[in-house]
Amino acid sequence: MLSIPHKNKIFGLVDANNFYASCEIAFNPKLKSSPVVVLSNNDGCVISRSPEAKQLGIKMGQPLFEIQDLVKKYNVKVFSSNFPLYADMSYRFHETLNLFFPKIEVYSVDESFIDLTDLKKFDLTLYCTYVRNTILQWLKIPSCIGIGKTKTLAKLANKYAKLHPELGGVYNSLGKEEELLKNMPIEEVWGIGNKISAFLKEKNIFTPYDLIQQNDYWIRKHLKITGLRMVHELRGIPCHELESYNPQKKNTVVSRSFGIAITSIEDLEKILMTFIEKLSEKLTKQKQYATYIGVFIKSNPFNKKEPYYSNYQIKKLSTPSNSIRILYHNANIILKNIYKQNIKYKKMGVMALDLISQSSLQRDLFDINNYEKEEQRNETILKLMDYYNQSGKSKIQFAKNIQLPQNTWYPKQYHLSKRYTTDINEIPIAYV
């Protein structure tokens, strides 16, 4: 079905500006108005930039080594990613929105869609400006809010607000759709990436307004069903509802680039155990079992001197599971299959695929006893690990003797800030 029945709904999108960089600045007010960047894992690429860093021409996804000169010359403040801090700030951000809006859909770490339909008796621009300023005051995180007839228009309005700071962070596109569509570049539309925008420009389609003039047949043919839905949304016909419920994950992945290259299978097996622990922990938290387990390994794709090798395989588990023991056993078989000697591996990952919820599992009657035993066993192990690890004194791990010490392979984090909000030893201190 292409569109859903609707009665003039109003959607909003709240999106924090440069979220990770803003989090760092929030706890370090001295950084305000300096260029700030946050790096990906392994201190690899830039994944968040303050406005000042953007002005220096630092690109999203740019590797750190390419901007070293700029960093020195302009004293750019560089941070490794501090995900515990960002996750906690994200929680506060969405909780704040919950106070002001009847229905929100948490779309990502720094974005929520909001349902404004029942608030239309208010001046929406005024109301949203008030919310935006409250977030700024409470969290020290700047954000923008876009308002529109559909999610796609709300998204676009949000970008418009970001591009026009003089609007004060809020743009209401209701009744001004044509103006919005004519004044945004095509690549800013939600659902149009590199490939499609290049294709459209070749066809002389430069703005969303140009795009909605095309006929449905042409759009369906070239942009497929997803593209047609997107165009309908741009025309003001909603195809996507606000989804407030917590959707079940279908897959879950744990993967890391290594700080140094790893060659021996013994070392990879040890790291694999660390990954499987994390994976089992995630599945347990999500109350899900994996139907398939997959493993991939790859060498450094940027190293032109060494041959690039990448391989992956998946394997069906005899019965869906979240158990470290079972996941590891199967993942290890795969690893042995795809491992090739004399390769300098730079990244590995494990994937749990086709997840099913624990409650919906149709259990084999004859297997049920074993099942519950395995599950209890795994839960006990995880709880014990958690207990000891939380205590902070020593770190215990599953089958410690077979794990590789973290300092030998762990991703680099040379520029880490403190866990200001989630670790009692690292909370900020106010001097009065």
Add this chain to the structure above:
DNA sequence: TCTGGGGTCCTAGGACCC
């Protein structure tokens, strides 16, 4: 020297069946 991690949805095309 140094290049992230975690997701979703869709489709083309192969395998297989009758």
Add this chain to the structure above:
DNA sequence: TCTGGGGTCCTAGGACCC
């Protein structure tokens, strides 16, 4: 000599998102 056709299911890979 003529060499079907339609359906389903599965999977790899592409494109997108943050």
